[in-house]
Amino acid sequence: MKIAVISDIHSNLEALLACIKKANKARVEQFICLGDVVGYGPEPAETLEVLRSLPGFVMVRGNHEDALFTPYYKSLRQHIRQSIDWTRDQLSAEQMAYLKQLPMQYELPGALMVHASAHKPERWSYVYNNEKAHKCIKASGKPITFIGHTHQPQIYFEMPNGKIECLTPRAGVAIPLYQRGRYVINVGSVGQPRDENNAAGFVVYNTAEREVTFHRIAYEYRVTAQKILERGLPNLFAERLQAGN
């Protein structure tokens, strides 16, 4: 079975639609979202509705969803709070209720889906080095952990001697996941990539072949950027889309 694992869409409808088209071409049967559907971008309600219509759609909570409902909101910087406040006004009561009940993590046979890290996920800490990845691997309880949050596609893997290594994946290359290996797979970001590449990113997980393929899809970010400016959201969110950082 092929599963599209997407994350950090951040209300970017154009990027999401480009990724869905690519996933459909790859004959994906299920979509799993690792959170942060909202925040930063101009179309939270539309984005959420498209997502919920996808086959087998499952979603876990991201920190931007958390910020809609919990005191975590207060820890955010001013311009992010501004986007959270604006987002809250755009969503219907039903959509808010949906986002409020989201679980912190979701389990598949042999894989765990979580937004930030399997290690104390409610802390929203960033897995950006081998040490953090090791903690995530140990806490996961599953050989494969899919995460997002940093907006940077990476694979951390445990060597047979216990050492953790990191690989920056190349788009389009099917990467085998060894039977006895343990992995943390950061799927990158659909709506706001931060690895100096402005193309939308997601992963296709082939459960039968035990392979993951990272995809990068160019989309018309200028349309999204224009919408961000038209809605009076901070300029920075529009600029980041072009720079991809």
Place this chain on the structure above:
Amino acid sequence: MTEQAEMHEVSLGETVDGFKVEELIHESQVSKLYRVSHPDHQFPLVMKVPKITVMLPSSVFAGFETEMRILSRLRGVYTPRIYSKGDLAVMPYLVMEYVQGEALKQAITQAPVSVHELCQLMIPVCKAVHELHRHNIIHLDLKPENIRNRDDGTVVLIDMGTAHQSQIPDMYTTSHEQQPITTDYVAPEQLFEVRTESRSDLYAIGVMLYELATGTVPFPNANILTVKKRIYVPPPPPKYVKPDLPDWLQEVILKCLEINPEKRYSTAKEIGYALAHPHMVKLSEKAKLKRKPGLLTIYKNWLTNRDFMFQNTEARLQPYQRLTTAPHILVAVKLEHSSEELRQSLRSTMQKLSRTEQGSYFTCLSILLKNSANTSESDVQDFIEHSQPRHIQAQAELRHWLQPVGLPESRLNVQVFYGDPAEEIVNYAWRYSVDHILMCAHRSEGPTRVIGNVPGKVIAEAPCSVTVIRTRLDRSES
């Protein structure tokens, strides 16, 4: 551990997915190799089964999985064809064709062999290694035992358990000290656990060439303690063992065995090309060496050859990228019936490529048509016609035409064949792993109808990029 308890290790006498396990052929510390049969397959098959015991490190299992994945991805031309594989979590096994030919291993037992036989054996090996690198895979355990051949002579590289594939996580952790790797063929950088250097395989090719040429390996009886000697001791020149070896062959062998990978050939294809075209080998002072390296050289190397020399991973290219640093460019030339403008255009494109691609090497190929029966009117005319075979004359003309390009002989080879132009060009490109073909599109001048649309056929059938040079058309000409 529960996972291992649930796994089943295939054993003798069982029938698995239709494959009857008939005979244990080989058993190593980590796996067993059985001969198997299947009613649908009439040719010999083997089944590789990893030993499932809690005593073995999981890296062993990773090695089996690496081999399974690499062989499944390759199409089985230069690697064994795969027929079936078991679920890794339940019953791991791999059924592949049984490639029994051991021509290289047998030749090495009879070494030294003739230069002709050495080339016949090793040119296909270079091609196979080149193809592996083209798929971004580095074998890292090349040795005569791992090089087999099918009945039709195709070389097959076996045992990919320690191979490295770039762009995917490398799960190999066992260092050479723990691994029963054959120390005779291991490259200096492998002793520092560098696994991303495609030129390590070229070192192993060099050792096999050395062995075939002299009857001994450059560092015989190496063990865990003495193997590191090769980091600073250059190999004794092959002529030290066999003084009558041709200069060019010593040059090729010693270039493969350079301690610093940067000084070796870039690609296996270049080694194969050198073996096939000895006159192209640029000779250095190494070609004539007959003495073992002096103490001063060894001392200097001992001071400079440290791990950083081998572990410059930032500058390291992926195997496929490295192949592009030494492109083999085929220039198909038809001097007769070409306009001066077109010929100049072709030559200037060659010149530009030779400057921008510093590692490139060129073959200029001219094809003469076979139907050349001349019926001259007198004996004197006959004598003049036959005094110089046409291909010799054509070669001389080509060399003269190429003079302004200014390429050294080691980068430029001139060949003239008789036959169908498109067919000969395409065949040459396949045989010598040509990366790029340059040729002219002839328009109105000359008997183009005779040879048909040569560029069209070459474009359709060549295994690489083809650039067709044309002179600019005016509106009135189109």
